[in-house]
Structures are given as structure tokens and as C-alpha cells.
Amino acid sequence: MNASLPRRAPSELNVDAAGITAFLDGLETSVDVEPHSIVLLRGGAVIAEGSWAPYAAERPQLLYSLSKSFTSTAAGFAFDEGLLALDDTVLSYFPELDAEVTDIRARSILVRHALAMASGHHADTIEEAFAIDAANLVRGFLLTPPDSDPGTVFAYNQPATYAVAAIVQRVTGQRLTEYLRPRLFDPLGIGDVGWIQDASGRQQGYSGLFAPSHAIALLGQLYLQRGRWKDDQILSTAWIDEATSLRVVTTREANPDWSEGYGYQFWMARHGYRGDGAYGQFCVVLPDHDVVLALTGQSSDMQRVLDLVWEHLLPAFRHGPTRDVDREADALLAQRLSAAQLPPVATNLAIPAPQSQSFSPEEGNDCPDLARLDLTADAHDLAWSLTLRDGDDRLEVVPGLGEWNVDGATAVSAGRLAPGAETAAGERLAVDVIFLETPHRLHLVLDPASSRFTAKWATNPLGAMPLRAMRMPE
Numbered sequence: 001m002n003a004s005l006p007r008r009a010p011s012e013l014n015v016d017a018a019g020i021t022a023f024l025d026g027l028e029t030s031v032d033v034e035p036h037s038i039v040l041l042r043g044g045a046v047i048a049e050g051s052w053a054p055y056a057a058e059r060p061q062l063l064y065s066l067s068k069s070f071t072s073t074a075a076g077f078a079f080d081e082g083l084l085a086l087d088d089t090v091l092s093y094f095p096e097l098d099a100e101v102t103d104i105r106a107r108s109i110l111v112r113h114a115l116a117m118a119s120g121h122h123a124d125t126i127e128e129a130f131a132i133d134a135a136n137l138v139r140g141f142l143l144t145p146p147d148s149d150p151g152t153v154f155a156y157n158q159p160a161t162y163a164v165a166a167i168v169q170r171v172t173g174q175r176l177t178e179y180l181r182p183r184l185f186d187p188l189g190i191g192d193v194g195w196i197q198d199a200s201g202r203q204q205g206y207s208g209l210f211a212p213s214h215a216i217a218l219l220g221q222l223y224l225q226r227g228r229w230k231d232d233q234i235l236s237t238a239w240i241d242e243a244t245s246l247r248v249v250t251t252r253e254a255n256p257d258w259s260e261g262y263g264y265q266f267w268m269a270r271h272g273y274r275g276d277g278a279y280g281q282f283c284v285v286l287p288d289h290d291v292v293l294a295l296t297g298q299s300s301d302m303q304r305v306l307d308l309v310w311e312h313l314l315p316a317f318r319h320g321p322t323r324d325v326d327r328e329a330d331a332l333l334a335q336r337l338s339a340a341q342l343p344p345v346a347t348n349l350a351i352p353a354p355q356s357q358s359f360s361p362e363e364g365n366d367c368p369d370l371a372r373l374d375l376t377a378d379a380h381d382l383a384w385s386l387t388l389r390d391g392d393d394r395l396e397v398v399p400g401l402g403e404w405n406v407d408g409a410t411a412v413s414a415g416r417l418a419p420g421a422e423t424a425a426g427e428r429l430a431v432d433v434i435f436l437e438t439p440h441r442l443h444l445v446l447d448p449a450s451s452r453f454t455a456k457w458a459t460n461p462l463g464a465m466p467l468r469a470m471r472m473p474e
Contacts, residue, residue: 004189005221008045009330012322017329019316020048021336026308032301033280034342034458036061036439039217039294042317044225050337051213054404054411055436060193060210060472061296062438064462066283067195067209068161069219069275070184072265074168074176075115076239077183083171086112086242090142093167097139105146111167113150114160115264116247120146126158135199137162154248154262158206161265165205176203187229188218194472207277207462210437210472213294219275220283220292244273244285255303271310279439279459280305289317298439298459345432347402347415354384354429359446359453366442367455367467373446375429386412386431386444390467399431409437409471417445435470442467 010017020040027035036055040048051057063070078084084093090109091101101107109119121144129140141159165176172179177195185193193215196208222228223244227235243264250268253259261268266275272286280299284306285292293313299305359373369391377384388395398405399414410433417428431444441458461470 023312064277066277161206216294344413345415
């Protein structure tokens with residue numbers, strides 16, 4: 001965690017460490033929930049932090065739609081500097097499209113509408129926008145006519161955020177990371193980040209930001225402090241109030257914490273507000289408790305994660321006079337977090353290493369471009385490696401037997417599986433590949449008897465990306 005924030009034991013800040021431990025228990029035992037990191041702040045101090053190995057706190061993570069909250073922050077700086085106005089039309093920033101965009105509703109989408117996912121469209125327009133112009137998503141967005149008047153209806157719409165990001169990049173003449181570096185990242189002490197950019201050279205805005213978990217916590221703390229950092233007001237309170245207030249109702253959303261309304265790239269919630277991204281990337285801000293919670297993970301049931309926050313963490317945030325410091329509970333929590341680990345693939349270490357062999361894919365694999373696996377074994381020292389041939393690219397990994405072997409941006413574990421009814425006789429080899437700068441894990445099963453393999457994602461990556469590219473862009 002970033003050294004610019006102090007560290008305190010939970011009970012020193014009137015927080016019940018046992019409640020945090022119960023929250024961790026809930027994360028680890030819930031179906032479709034897999035935690036990767038946690039940073040918990042109260043009163044501007046770190047009271048709990050940890051990562052589930054092989055994930056590590058200092059490693060950047062793909063934040064998916066939590067990127068939107070950083071895009072909103074970039075828009076906030078541009079707003080403060082007079083570079084954009086909320087009541088300008090989106091089209092006004094792209095005069096080269098003026099003659100083409102004839103739909104009156106599209107012409108009337110304001111910057112504030114795009115920020116609030118209230119462009120008037122009734123559903124995400126990303127497929128339509130890409131079909132119209134894959135090289136210029138702003139053009140595709142503005143040439144997709146809204147279904148209702150802008151500002152009247154909510155729809156989670158990726159091109160709306162892309163348009164905001166494109167405006168910021170146009171009016172500043174910089175990519176988002178370049179613009180945010182002296183204004184946000186450096187003042188808060190956030191180190192290296194990366195952001196996926198498209199063929200136009202723009203950074204996505206709606207997704208694609210890679211940043212470590214402490215960056216999430218620091219962003220939340222900046223908003224909790226209403227834009228003030230140390231002795232400086234680096235982001236205006238006017239922007240904080242605009243971004244974190246209800247701007248459009250979301251009552252059609254099915255999950256309770258998604259139906260409380262939307263601000264400017266922040267969700268309102270049953271408690272506080274938050275930014276979030278697919279598979280459990282969270283920045284939860286709880287002003288009533290002076291708390292920020294940052295989480296990363298691979299969780300397909302994101303509502304379950306928030307339910308656990310309300311069930312276990314909220315009661316742990318005590319108010320009033322500080323009670324007795326519980327050193328034992330604090331120490332047990334710290335020990336628990338320091339030892340957190342995702343289980344590796346189970347194995348029988350007495351089984352010798354496999355023989356060198358090539359494997360072709362079974363039908364129906366999740367990775368259609370994964371055309372071959374080459375297993376290379378050294379019978380002398382029982383070492384072996386696996387080369388994944390992904391289209392014209394190759395990714396070599398070295399599995400650990402019964403443990404995670406971390407090599408670059410991957411962690412790999414392998415073990416033996418008993419014969420299955422659907423496979424040829426003989427043992428199969430299971431290999432899990434975790435792409436550590438993303439939430440994702442690939443399950444591989446190799447059948448030596450048939451020289452075939454299966455490849456299944458635990459959670460599907462969003463957007464086409466070669467396996468070797470599943471890491472922070474340089």
C-alpha cells in the first residue's frame with residue numbers, strides 16, 4: 001500500500017477486527033466470489049490490507065469499468081480548468097461530425113448526459129457504434145440515434161463514457177494517463193499505470209485502466225475528502241458534489257445496489273457510493289463512516305460481495321468514544337491477511353513429470369485461437385514447461401506442482417486428474433494459468449492418451465485480447 005497513508009490497527013480507529021475477519025470468511029466461502037486484494041481505510045489510515053497470493057499488492061490490475069471513475073475524475077480536472085462545460089453538447093467538441101449527425105436527439109446529448117449514462121439510449125450502444133465506425137467510436141455513438149430525449153432515461157452505455165474520455169483527450173491534447181499524472185497520480189503517490197488505447201490513439205475511458213489496488217483506495221480517499229489532499233484542494237468540491245450525487249434514476253436495474261441511482265461514472269448505493277468494474281473491482285466510499293474500501297477479484301456475483309460488506313463490515317465501524325484496543329483481534333486479522341492465498345491445483349508429487357508431447361484442441365474451447373499446446377519435459381530433473389500457441393503468438397509457462405509458480409505476469413499451477421468417463425483411460429493433467437494483471441484464470445486439461453486439450457475460462461475476458469497481451473500496456 002502507498003506509503004503516503006499512515007497505518008493503524010483497526011481497533012485504534014474504533015473498528016472491530018473480528019468484523020473484518022468475518023467479511024474475509026464470507027468472501028472466501030461464497031460461490032462465484034474470489035477475492036484478489038483488499039485495502040480498507042478509515043480516517044485516512046490503512047487499517048487492513050492484503051492480497052491473495054499469487055496476486056500481490058504492488059502489481060497493476062485491469063480495473064474494467066472502475067476505469068470510468070478515473071475518467072470522470074479527468075473530466076473533473078478539465079471542468080475545473082474551464083476546458084469543458086457540462087451543458088455543452090458532445091457534438092460541439094467534434095465539429096468535423098456536425099454535417100453527418102442529423103438526429104435531433106443525438107445533437108442534443110450534453111456532456112452531463114454522457115457522464116450520467118443518460119444519453120437517451122435504452123441499451124448499451126457499443127455494438128452499433130463499432131458497426132458504424134470501428135475506428136472512431138465517437139462517430140459511431142453520435143450516429144446511433146437515442147430512443148428517448150437525453151437526460152430522461154438511464155442505460156449503461158460504454159460509448160457515452162468513451163465520448164467523455166475523447167473530449168478530455170481532445171481539449172487537453174493529452175492521453176488520459178498523461179493528463180492525470182501531474183494532477184492525480186503524482187499528488188496521491190500512485191506509481192505506474194497503463195490504459196488500453198484503440199486504433200485512433202485514444203485511451204478507452206470506459207475500461208482498460210491497469211492500476212494497483214492502492215490506487216483504487218487513494219482515489220476513494222480523495223473523493224471522501226471532497227477533493228482535498230494534504231494542504232491542497234486538487235479537485236473542486238463542486239465537481240465532487242456533481243459526480244457523487246444522484247443524476248439519473250436506475251430503478252430498472254435488478255440488483256439492489258445497482259438500482260439506487262447513478263452520478264457521473266459513480267453508482268449510488270444503499271450505503272454511500274462507489275465505482276466498480278466487472279468481476280469485482282470495487283471502490284466503495286462510505287462518508288457516514290469515514291471509510292474507503294478497495295477490492296479486486298474474480299467474482300461473477302458482485303451483489304454478493306456488497307451484501308457481505310453491509311452484513312459484516314458496516315457493524316464493525318463503531319462510532320462514539322473509542323473502545324478498548326483489542327491487540328489480539330488486530331494481530332489475528334493481520335496474520336490472516338499476510339497468509340491469504342488462492343488454492344493451487346491439487347497434485348500428487350510422487351507422480352513423475354509428464355513426457356514431451358503436443359496437444360490439439362477439443363471442440364468448443366473458450367479460446368478458439370489457442371491452436372496447440374506443446375509440453376516439453378526434462379526426464380532428468382522432472383522439470384517441464386508448456387507453450388501455448390495462440391494464433392501466431394506463443395506464450396511459455398512453467399507450472400508449479402501443487403503450488404503457484406509466478407513468472408512475469410502469469411502464475412501457473414498443475415496437478416493430475418483421475419480418468420473421467422468422457423476421456424480415454426489414463427490420468428489427465430490439469431493446468432491453471434492465472435493472468436496476474438487481470439482478474440482471469442484459464443483452466444487447461446491435457447489428455448495424454450488422446451493428445452487433446454480443453455481450455456475454459458473461469459470468467460471470460462471482456463474484449464478480444466491475445467493471451468500474451470493480457471497484461472498492462474507499456
